[in-house]
């Protein structure tokens with residue numbers, strides 16, 4: 001009578017979430033660490049220094065230009 005034990009794997013969240021932001025002006029791609037509890041509204045391109053703001057309807061630059069949506073959007077603490 002042995003119930004099979006499910007071993008929940010503990011996922012370590014220590015790794016900071018990153019997103020690869022592509023600059024719409026010059027195409028420069030840079031991996032940036034995303035803030036987990038806030039939306040980042042401004043982002044300055046490290047190449048052409050254009051100040052990026054989110055596209056209409058997006059809450060942060062990672063949603064608009066990154067390859068990963070921002071953490072607040074994923075975990076529901078975002079108002080957008």
Ligand SMILES: [Zn+2]
Pocket residue numbers: 023024025026027028045046047048049050
């Ligand atoms: Zn740029």
